[in-house]
Amino acid sequence: MxxxxxxxxxxxxxxxxxxxxxxxxxxxxxxxxxxxxxNLLSWGIQDLFIEKELYSDLKLIKTFSKSFNWKNNITSIIKENDYESLVLTDIQKKIIWVSDGFTKMTGYEKEFALNKTPHFLQGEKTKETTRKRIQTKLLKGKPFKDVIINYRKDKSTYKCELYIIPLHNKDNSEITHFLALEKEVV
The missing domain is CATH 1.20.5 (Single alpha-helices involved in coiled-coils or other helix-helix interfaces)
Incomplete structure (x- = not known):
């Protein structure tokens, strides 16, 4: 970008x-x-707002990276991938931070999501096979993409593409967190 x-x-x-x-x-x-x-969009006005959000997300994630001593290249992860929302979880999958885009996409306030697992976004139309497939991929400890049906606060459903990246400590001996880059897909 x-x-x-x-x-x-x-x-x-x-x-x-x-x-x-x-x-x-x-x-x-x-x-x-x-x-x-x-066309004001041709002047890049919209791009400036997107860049501001990207910069803000990158700055916050880099602060976490420094605190948790991750080896992952956070800058390239954020800049090279398309997303609407970022969700950072600990190894037990409890949410420790979400971007402002999370509220825009789901309707849930950031504070509401903290210390919950992303499971609260799922419901009746979320397939159990999808949940199990994602769990299996998480256990493999490799980045992956998948699509899951989630629910907004207003109970409407949306297809959410997840790009989940395990975050490793500097000596690469363990995964300490997961970063999910999420966007709504049709």
Whole structure:
């Protein structure tokens, strides 16, 4: 994911280094006229909010990483994967932290989720075979993706794609936590 702020700064630097003749050639493209419609998303406004959330999530997860001495490359995990919500659990699968996206996706406040297992998001339509498959994959201690039917606070269901990454201590002798990158899928 490219940083939108960097893109805008790059344009500013480029334009400021143009001579007058080069600037005149592109000036019409830089100043929106009243005849042209402007899509604000094309200016990267939405990307700036996404980048701010990404930066906030990364900063908090890196704080946990330092505290728990993880060997995993947290920066690449966060920056290279698409997600709406992050859920961090201990080895017993009790939630110790969720991102702001968790509340947006599920309707549950962050505080409500703490010290619970993600099982509280499951219900009647959540298949037992899916639960068992995920449990088996967790025991293998390798990153994996799966899809599970979860329930929001308002009791509506959604398909949740999980990308679960076991987090190892620096000497790689044990898994200390699990990080779930989650997004709703159709």
């Amino acid at each position: 490219k940083n939108s702020f960097d893109k805008m700064m790059s344009l500013d630097i480029y334009v400021s280094n143009l001579d007058k003749e080069e600037y005149v050639k592109i000036a019409d493209n830089l100043n929106p006229s009243s005849k042209k419609s402007i």
